[in-house]
Amino acid sequence: MPFLVVLPEHALRASACLPRAEASRRAGLLFLHGSTSKLEALKSNGVGDIERYLDIFYLFRPTDGARLTELYRRFFTAIASHYEHYIRADRNRDNIAFMLHYLGAWALTDKDRVLDYGCGPGLSMGVAHSLKLGCVLVGLDTSPKMRRRARGRGMTTTTIYQLDRLRRAQVAAIFASYVLHFPTATEGLSVAWRALLPGGIFIGNFHKSRGFKEVKSFLLDQGGRLLSVDPAVSDVHGPYLAFRKPKRQ
Numbered sequence: 001m002p003f004l005v006v007l008p009e010h011a012l013r014a015s016a017c018l019p020r021a022e023a024s025r026r027a028g029l030l031f032l033h034g035s036t037s038k039l040e041a042l043k044s045n046g047v048g049d050i051e052r053y054l055d056i057f058y059l060f061r062p063t064d065g066a067r068l069t070e071l072y073r074r075f076f077t078a079i080a081s082h083y084e085h086y087i088r089a090d091r092n093r094d095n096i097a098f099m100l101h102y103l104g105a106w107a108l109t110d111k112d113r114v115l116d117y118g119c120g121p122g123l124s125m126g127v128a129h130s131l132k133l134g135c136v137l138v139g140l141d142t143s144p145k146m147r148r149r150a151r152g153r154g155m156t157t158t159t160i161y162q163l164d165r166l167r168r169a170q171v172a173a174i175f176a177s178y179v180l181h182f183p184t185a186t187e188g189l190s191v192a193w194r195a196l197l198p199g200g201i202f203i204g205n206f207h208k209s210r211g212f213k214e215v216k217s218f219l220l221d222q223g224g225r226l227l228s229v230d231p232a233v234s235d236v237h238g239p240y241l242a243f244r245k246p247k248r249q
Contacts, residue, residue: 003057004111005058007070008029018034019163034058042058048060049061056086081145083149091236092177093127096124099175099205102201102242114174115175116177116186119150120179122153137229140163140192172197172201174201181210187217191244197245202224203229203240204241207237224244226243
């Protein structure tokens with residue numbers, strides 16, 4: 001059941017695109033039910049900036065950066081309760097396992113804190129437990145409902161604001177699974193990088209290569225040292241970037 005998802009200020013325009021469409025409201029957003037063919041036609045014909053996510057959702061994206069951020073925050077809050085139903089959870093867990101294995105090769109201890117950047121409902125907790133990985137996972141997510149679900153799985157969570165307030169390095173590693181391709185996902189990256197201890201490792205994948213060049217450029221500008229990642233894994237999860245933070249800056 002595909003939906004066109006819009007902020008309230010775009011309701012009239014969206015309704016004009018999908019006349020007589022069934023509508024519902026969730027988390028401060030309007031969800032308009034439409035056929036896949038109709039929504040694909042709107043996307044192809046350039047009716048606004050429409051992007052497809054998680055197969056059945058078409059997001060009507062505003063041009064203003066702050067409103068775009070708000071759209072995604074509300075969107076993930078709206079779908080948080082059924083998030084695993086909309087994604088390929090096994091593929092996500094497989095990707096998380098690869099990245100945790102990668103980080104584990106850097107000899108993490110059971111006292112080291114590892115930041116799950118864009119933790120969602122905390123899928124990484126189960127993966128870390130099954131791998132018997134010795135570290136403390138800390139989940140970062142913009143959606144309060146996602147953070148609540150992650151805490152329900154036993155994960156400690158934080159926000160960009162809380163992380164920024166500390167103004168000091170505190171995590172030994174960062175991983176970002178299926179999040180960096182979202183256009184707003186890099187907004188907190190500078191704060192997360194600052195929270196990374198000298199010598200710490202960052203790794204993330206890029207679905208359909210989206211955001212790859214921007215994040216690579218940013219981390220190089222921060223003085224990060226590019227690390228190698230097995231290219232064979234990219235065939236499944238998209239290309240990866242891994243960086244090590246300099247021990248001295």
